[in-house]
Amino acid sequence: MNKKISILTSHKDEIANFCESVSYPKFHATQIVEWIFKKYAVTFDDMSNVPKELRILLDEKYYIHSCKIEKIDVDAYDTQKLLISLHDNKKIESVIMSKDDKVSFCLSSQVGCAFRCSFCATGTMGFTRDLTTEEILAQFALMRSITKRVTSVVFMGMGEPLANTNNLFKAIDIINSSRGFNLGIRHITISTAGEVVGIKHLIERDLDCRLSVSLHSLKDEVRNEIMPISRRYALDDLIRMLKRYSERGKRMITLEWTLIEGVNDSVNDAYRIVNLKKEFPFKVNIIPLNPVPHYKGKCPSKDKMVRFKSILHDNGVEVVERYKKGRSISAGCGQLVIKNN
Ligand code: SF4
Known part of the structure; x- marks a missing residue:
């Protein structure tokens, strides 16, 4: 047949x-x-x-596709977490975030994740499989069917998008295409934990979407502890590749920094970020650690977070703090997980 x-x-x-x-x-x-x-x-x-x-x-x-919305959780800020079943009954989560007139879709790229960052619930699932191009597009279509508009897409849900570049890049082409979902390429962000070979593929593919990198520390020993991917790619290699990425099209990179008390919230940590300015242009997203059951780390006090941000700001680093929407429905950064998938 x-x-x-x-x-x-x-x-x-x-x-x-x-x-x-x-x-x-x-x-x-x-x-x-x-x-x-x-x-x-x-x-x-x-x-x-x-x-x-x-x-x-x-x-x-x-x-067309065989994905289905099984459940939607909504929080007080109108953040919506979708539980989506796939053709083989595996499940993923995706998040719709709204702020003023902006609507952002946070899409997954894999079922589970192989990288097991210590503070991330998705990492506890292990890796099952990549999402196909159709499944990535189906997520977008399902989300789009329940919102009036979409202003941006970020691949920051379950999985490491740059470990699934073939399917991801095809899906981005169709999301961006005028014959597809017609969303501007600069409204699409790939968020990576530091998949150096994947960033190289992104450079070779010359996709003009935005890049966001979960850095979380500028010390190899700390990254090795909280992000096992850095045992594969040392910080020097990652920084070299980011430099190459930004040199090609003068592209600004966003560095994600999940603040964890006693791990990466010191004055020295902040100055390490300031020193990185000589390598390539970037801005920093500070993310207060979201609670997950398996990880004992804590979010620093408000005072420490303010001190950290002030050092960056006072030394000319553009810095924003990611708002805490989605936390109450476990839709925040690092909180997506499917049990018994
Ligand atoms: S943070 Fe990203 S790369 Fe790390 S385990 Fe979670 S989904 Fe995987």
């Missing part, structure tokens, strides 16, 4: 050729693409202006 083809990843011309091959005018491809990327249809039957017989033929040749 022939395997069905993903319509989310098919080009409009291919769909038009298919329509013609089954004796329907090519213009139906425009309607079909609109249903997929503007009206977020989940079945061919939804496509009410497409002839019924053509819908049946489409359904024989193509599939």
Whole structure:
């Protein structure tokens, strides 16, 4: 039996050729693409202006996706955490964050994660598999179907996106494309724990999206302790690659710094960040540690966080503190997890 083809990843011309091959005018491809990327249809039957017989033929040749929203948790700030089931019944979580007129989608890229950062609940799941391109796009379509708009996308959910570059880059192309979801490339951010080879692929691919790096420490021994990926890629290698990345298009990098009491919140830690300014341009996102059951680290006191931020700010480093939305529904940074997946 022939395997069905993903319509989310098919080009409009291919769909038009298919329509013609089954004796329907090519213009139906425009309607079909609109249903997929503007009206977020989940079945061919939804496509009410497409002839019924053509819908049946489409359904024989193509599939849309088999992802489903199982549950939505909402917090007081209108942060929505979606539990999404995949075709093999594995599950992922994705988050919709709203602030004023901005709506941001936090997408997952893998089922679980191999990197096991000590403060991250996703890391406790271990790695199951990469998400396919269709599954990444399906997440976007499902989220889009329940929001009026989207202003940005960040690959900061479950998994390390730059360990799944093939599927990720194809998905980004389609999210960005005017024939796809049509979201500007500078509104798309890849967040990596420091996948040096993945950053190299990003440079080679010349994708103009934004890059965010979970740095959390500028001492190898601390990173080795809290982020096992740094046993594979030493800090020097990571910094060299980030320099290369920023030199190519004068691109500003965001450094993520989850503040953990007694681990990376000292005055010296702050000055290490200031010293990094001579290597490449960046801004810093300070993230107060979110609580997760398996990790005993604590968020520093308000005073310590203010001191840390002031050192950066007073020395010319652009710094923002990530707001704590999503915490109460375990949708904050490092809190996504599926038990018994
Ligand atoms: S922080 Fe990112 S890379 Fe680290 S375990 Fe969690 S999902 Fe994986």
